[in-house]
Amino acid sequence: MTPKTLYQKIWDSHVVREETGQPSIIYIDRHLIHEGTSPQAFAGLRAEGRKVRRPDLTFAVMDHSVSTTDRTLPILDNDAKLQFEALEKNCRESGVRLFDMNSKNQGIVHIIGPELGITQPGQTIVCGDSHTSTHGAFGTLAFGIGTSEVEHVLATQCLVQSRSKTLHILVHGKRPKGVTAKDLILAIIGKTGIAGGTGHVAEYGGEAIRSLSMDGRMTVCNMTIEGGARAGMVAPDETTFAYLEGRPFVPRGKAFQEAVERWKLLKSDGSAHFDMKVELQAEQIAPQVTWGTNPGMVTSVTARVPDPHDFKDLNDQKATESALKYMGLKAGTPIVDIPVDRVFIGSCTNSRLDDLRAAAHFVAGKHVAKNIKQALIVPGSRGIKTQAEKEGLDKIFRDAGFEWRDAGCSMCIGMNADVLPPHERSASTSNRNFEGRQGKDSRTHLVSPVMAAAAAIAGHFVDVRSLDDVSSVE
Amino acid sequence: MQPFSAHTGMVMPLDRVNVDTDQMVPKQFLKALTREGFGRILFYDWRYLPGEKPNPEFVLNFPRYKGASVLLARANFGCGSSREHAPWGVKDYGFRVIVAPSYADIFYNNCFKNGILPATLLEDQIEELFQRTDKEEGYSLTVNLPNQTIADKHGLMFKFEIAPSRKEVLLKGLDDIGTTLLHEPDITEYEKSHAASATMYDAVDVKYYSNGR
Numbered sequence: 001m002t003p004k005t006l007y008q009k010i011w012d013s014h015v016v017r018e019e020t021g022q023p024s025i026i027y028i029d030r031h032l033i034h035e036g037t038s039p040q041a042f043a044g045l046r047a048e049g050r051k052v053r054r055p056d057l058t059f060a061v062m063d064h065s066v067s068t069t070d071r072t073l074p075i076l077d078n079d080a081k082l083q084f085e086a087l088e089k090n091c092r093e094s095g096v097r098l099f100d101m102n103s104k105n106q107g108i109v110h111i112i113g114p115e116l117g118i119t120q121p122g123q124t125i126v127c128g129d130s131h132t133s134t135h136g137a138f139g140t141l142a143f144g145i146g147t148s149e150v151e152h153v154l155a156t157q158c159l160v161q162s163r164s165k166t167l168h169i170l171v172h173g174k175r176p177k178g179v180t181a182k183d184l185i186l187a188i189i190g191k192t193g194i195a196g197g198t199g200h201v202a203e204y205g206g207e208a209i210r211s212l213s214m215d216g217r218m219t220v221c222n223m224t225i226e227g228g229a230r231a232g233m234v235a236p237d238e239t240t241f242a243y244l245e246g247r248p249f250v251p252r253g254k255a256f257q258e259a260v261e262r263w264k265l266l267k268s269d270g271s272a273h274f275d276m277k278v279e280l281q282a283e284q285i286a287p288q289v290t291w292g293t294n295p296g297m298v299t300s301v302t303a304r305v306p307d308p309h310d311f312k313d314l315n316d317q318k319a320t321e322s323a324l325k326y327m328g329l330k331a332g333t334p335i336v337d338i339p340v341d342r343v344f345i346g347s348c349t350n351s352r353l354d355d356l357r358a359a360a361h362f363v364a365g366k367h368v369a370k371n372i373k374q375a376l377i378v379p380g381s382r383g384i385k386t387q388a389e390k391e392g393l394d395k396i397f398r399d400a401g402f403e404w405r406d407a408g409c410s411m412c413i414g415m416n417a418d419v420l421p422p423h424e425r426s427a428s429t430s431n432r433n434f435e436g437r438q439g440k441d442s443r444t445h446l447v448s449p450v451m452a453a454a455a456a457i458a459g460h461f462v463d464v465r466s467l468d469d470v471s472s473v474e
Numbered sequence: 475m476q477p478f479s480a481h482t483g484m485v486m487p488l489d490r491v492n493v494d495t496d497q498m499v500p501k502q503f504l505k506a507l508t509r510e511g512f513g514r515i516l517f518y519d520w521r522y523l524p525g526e527k528p529n530p531e532f533v534l535n536f537p538r539y540k541g542a543s544v545l546l547a548r549a550n551f552g553c554g555s556s557r558e559h560a561p562w563g564v565k566d567y568g569f570r571v572i573v574a575p576s577y578a579d580i581f582y583n584n585c586f587k588n589g590i591l592p593a594t595l596l597e598d599q600i601e602e603l604f605q606r607t608d609k610e611e612g613y614s615l616t617v618n619l620p621n622q623t624i625a626d627k628h629g630l631m632f633k634f635e636i637a638p639s640r641k642e643v644l645l646k647g648l649d650d651i652g653t654t655l656l657h658e659p660d661i662t663e664y665e666k667s668h669a670a671s672a673t674m675y676d677a678v679d680v681k682y683y684s685n686g687r
């Protein structure tokens with residue numbers, strides 16, 4: 001038998017219909033939906049008199065526009081309110097499970113999927129959201145789709161797809177202290193560029209990836225889309241199985257043991273062929289900070305803001321020039337000299353327990369700097385929030401001058417009231433630093449949770465490796 | 475969906491690499507419940523100054539490009555968010571064709587669902603088109619999908635590549651869902667033979683789950 005990659009194995013087991021020269025029909029095991037990209041899909045179904053084929057495989061949550069403050073207060077944003085009502089009505093009529101904003105399991109769609117065990121190895125998972133790649137951390141084929149495809153999956157539980165090319169990303173060696181999963185993925189994107197993975201599905205491997213917790217693997221897979229690949233995956237192993245055991249939607253008892261036996265087969269064969277390969281050495285990776293207006297505009301915390309003339313390509317020069325102008329940065333400025341106005345620790349990239357624990361460990365007994373106007377902690381889910389509170393993390397953060405909020409997308413996208421004001425600069429643990437992403441004319445620097453916490457305490461970026469307190473950081 | 479065969483129209487150049495979908499339709503417009511009306515807000519933050527005054531420095535507001543229906547763009551067009559609001563905006567503004575050296579995967583896919591042709595040319599061909607657009611006011615292109623050609627009236631002609639299945643979808647204006655549902659028996663068969671892998675347990679705190687199908 002020809003050796004296969006993990007991607008090919010999952011693909012092959014989901015083909016409903018294949019015809020040479022045509023895209024295949026593949027089956028979708030889990031469909032996640034949220035208020036932002038689903039209303040038009042349900043409206044489309046209704047217009048055609050079609051039904052949701054598998055409400056039991058469809059899961060809905062409110063996350064993008066929800067308030068992170070008191071949810072018992074009336075919703076003032078009327079457009080958001082109408083979207084919540086539409087999702088509620090669509091779920092009620094079709095029998096789709098809904099985690100509404102008052103559910104104790106509510107959270108960001110890519111956080112609650114794994115947290116509740118909806119996400120399981122070997123599945124195909126889609127959602128009308130590009131960061132669906134997150135779920136690949138469990139050895140699933142998971143990718144973002146547009147609203148027309150959401151409608152297609154609702155109606156058929158299938159998608160029409162062509163096979164992607166495969167990309168192997170290996171990070172060898174051990175992560176130095178203070179260097180996190182976020183730094184690995186930012187360094188990868190810095191190397192491949194934001195379109196380097198286009199047309200590919202990535203599989204991550206190497207010691208530095210294998211040694212990550214599930215939370216860390218999710219951070220890496222989450223930002224795969226920022227490197228252009230639609231999906232990223234890590235083959236499941238004992239870390240994966242241990243994470244899943246006992247979660248609400250995961251099989252129990254004997255069924256769990258049987259599932260683990262199946263899941264163990266989910267890995268690329270030793271000699272399987274990948275279309276492209278990228279390799280990095282973890283020892284050479286420093287904490288990363290973005291300086292520009294896309295996630296590929298990234299550098300080490302020890303470096304300086306680049307000069308447009310550092311780039312050979314004319315388009316890159318122009319892009320750098322316009323990014324520096326937008327960001328209000330001067331070429332040659334040391335990264336550690338950049339002052340920060342607001343700090344956001346949250347988003348589907350970095351709002352899980354590992355992230356909050358690492359940040360809390362670092363800020364314990366300290367206080368945010370005077371120039372910091374706001375430092376927000378937004379847990380990715382209410383489940384995470386509850387657990388963090390049990391561990392007393394909320395108190396550590398509050399004592400240090402952070403605001404402790406309810407779960408949602410929040411300042412990652414600024415669709416609720418958590419908006420970064422014009423010309424203000426954030427240290428943010430989210431995944432996108434596009435123009436206007438966190439608020440019109442706002443300036444985003446993407447960093448890891450410890451780097452964000454350290455920036456909050458210092459008032460500017462600092463190299464966390466130079467600090468004593470980071471020894472225990474994941 | 476509206477079928478696409480050939481189109482002639484004025485070109486508007488967007489001279490910028492890595493244009494992301496956040497720029498096409500910013501987040502404040504993602505709270506809509508319909509697919510309509512996104513043309514007015516396409517490229518909102520670049521296009522408007524405070525008070526929705528047109529920004530005279532943004533190319534979409536140049537009088538010479540009024541009425542353009544071919545969008546000439548640079549590499550990795552449409553990266554970032556999967557929001558289909560972006561192609562809805564492109565279409566609603568009046569663009570039927572995009573011409574660029576490369577596209578991000580999700581955006582590329584979404585174009586086909588909306589009857590927009592995203593044509594791919596080589597970098598130096600794109601460069602040539604940027605120069606011609608700049609030099610000649612009202613520069614227009616004729617895009618012929620069956621022949622896979624892009625031509626101007628001065629004799630320039632480029633061939634472009636497109637997957638045959640994608641081409642067919644546009645030419646026929648196919649309804650994807652309807653096409654897939656023709657294979658309903660295959661789907662049912664798959665579900666029967668894979669029922670075990672769909673095993674699920676009932677959770678916690680959810681609304682509106684009906685066991686029956």
Ligand code: SF4
Nearest residue numbers: 131347348409412413
């Ligand atoms: S946290 Fe940000 S990136 Fe993640 S789903 Fe929400 S808006 Fe998208």
